[in-house]
Amino acid sequence: MSSLNEGATSRPGSSGFENRAFVAWEPSALELERRAIRRKQNHRNVIIASLSSVLVLGTLLVVAITSPGWKSLTDTFFKWAYGFEVLPKIILGFTTNILLTIIAATCVAIFGMAIALTRTSRSPALTPFRILATIYVDIFRGIPMLLIILLVGFGIPALRLRGLTNNVLILGTTAVVITYSAYVAEVLRSGILTVHPSQRAAARSLGLSNFQTLRHVVLPQALRRVTPPLLNDLVSLIKDTGLVSILGVTDAVRAAQISSSRSFNYTPYVMAAILFLMVTIPLTRFTDRTMRHAIERQNAQGMA
Secondary structure, three states: OOOHHHHHHOOOOOOHHHHHOOOOOOOOHHHHHHHHHHHHHHHHHHHHHHHHHHHHHHHHHHHHHOOOOHHHHHHHHOOHHHHHHHHHHHHHHHHHHHHHHHHHHHHHHHHHHHHHHHHHOOOHHHHHHHHHHHHHHHHHHHOOHHHHHHHHHHHHHHHOOOOOOOOHHHHHHHHHHHHHHHHHHHHHHHHHHOOOHHHHHHHHHOOOOHHHHHHHHHHHHHHHHHHHHHHHHHHHHHHHHHHHHHHOOOOHHHHHHHHHHHHOOOHHHHHHHHHHHHHHHHHHHHHHHHHHHHHHHHHHHHHO
């Protein structure tokens, strides 16, 4: 009787490659040595990184704690008992920041897309609108948002025109939308321009109209490419909503300012900062993850 190995090697029409498929693959001695070297290098890098982090951060901590004004600093900025006492008021104000962010982000997405499409349009009839869109972007990207908030918040009520609101929350939101629409429009325009012209040509050759090409071919690719910078703009938008407090809007910053002015203690500002960090840090990590996945997908397509 023939053995199992003999049966595997004596099949009619079987090749040597098929026979070797029955043998389990094992790494060579050279590969095992390389893996051991890589593990040793990774272990050494972890130790060096840990020691370096402990040394640097520990030195900074020691310098801060041993400084002459450390006691005064902790009493002024880190009086946690007082911070938790005023925290409910700050949280109530922070809801205004969240509401403002939602409204502003929605409006910015609409206006930014409209401006980006206008600037990338090739229609001769839209030439004056392209000029106006370019002027708009240049102006409102070049002026600090704090000045825009002041101009809108105090300038529009000064006109005394019938029908214009004097609500500081609406005026502050309008100023934020005006500023961020210019930034987002440029991000979207850059994404649209990165789509290769051959994509448009291929879509038109299939019988798609200009609108269908834009809707089904250009915009999906452009939005995927600019998702990370758009998320970064969202993080910045959440932070910059605190600037509307200069108009008197009772948001987290304004609530902290009121509490600090009563006690001459700045711990409420620290509590407001913590609330913003609780929202912005997860968004930042999500942005980093999205960017990393986009880079990996792009590299995989390039290798393919």
